Amino acid sequence: MEEKSVNKTNSNGYTFMFAVVMVVVVASVLAFAATSLKPTQQENVRREKMQNILATVGIETSREGAQEQYDKYIVEELALDSNGEVDESANAFEVDLAKELKKPVEEQIFPLYIADVEGEKYYVVPLRGNGLWNAIFGYISIKDDINTVKGATFDHVGETPGLGAEITKEWFKESFENEKIFDENGNLVGVSVVKGDIDPSDKDDNKVDAISGATITGDGVSDMISERLKRYLPYFRKQGDIKVAIK
Structure with missing residues (x-):
């Protein structure tokens, strides 16, 4: 034993x-x-970021070709402070928007990408906000009139497939093209995702059609567009070569 x-x-x-x-x-x-x-992995993330920025100005590229196309079409990367001044000490491309949003607005850095595509100038603004379950984010580009949307791209951390996750679909992103971000009185209102009888051909109503069953995600998209864009008004007001007056 x-x-x-x-x-x-x-x-x-x-x-x-x-x-x-x-x-x-x-x-x-x-x-x-x-x-x-x-x-x-870091290089793939960097190149995917370039792809998303380029997509808003109509340039589609592979991950392998992202750097070449980015260098060709993105002519400036600016890191702005809350007063619209360029912060030379910051690298715009390396700014982590998730971390910036945790700071007071006056301490945040606001990245801005300026593109030149066949002689047309576009301003690309990074977006980040809250969806139903987690963060939503993306980019929106504005034409040289500082009013008309050229394009937009969206992504998410954990929205519901078939509902909130539809923000990544081409049909949803395309609905933002040529929408205006200022209302008829010159107020910046962004582009709202709205339920109801929305005329997709009316590009002056500041609205796009909502995703069925994804109201909270749609509201998140609306809020992050208007909130982020208004942070760039101080910069745009300082520019003497814009084509419309910014109030």
Whole structure:
């Protein structure tokens, strides 16, 4: 009985040690893989960001070709402060909007990308807000009149497939094209996602048709567009070459 007890103890100890060694080995392999893949993952994120910025001005490109097209069409990257002044100490492309939004407005940095496509100038503004379940984000480009939307792109962290997640679909993004961000009185109102009888051909109503069953996500899109765009008014007011008056 004593010999059997010793054997049983040795067997349990071996199993425990084997499990510990395997956990350490697997954790080391995963840590090494994560460290090794991190530069590639970061580069993919960077190029995807370029793709999204370019998409708002009508330039579609592969991830592999994103850098070349970005360098061709994006002629300026500006990091603005809340007064519309350029902050030379900040890198616009590296600004993390999620972190900026946690700061008071007067301490935030506002990235702005200026594109030149066949002689036409566009201003691309990053967007970030709240959907139903988590963050929603994207980019919106404004034509040189500082009023007409050229294009928009949206994404999300965890909206519901078939409902809020529809903000990523082409039909939804295309509905923003040529919409106005100022109302007839010159007030910046953005573009609202609205339920009801919306005429898609009316580009002066500051509205696009809502996604069925996704009211909260649609409201989030509306809010983040108007909230983000108004932060750039101080900059646009300082520009002497814009084609319309900004109130």
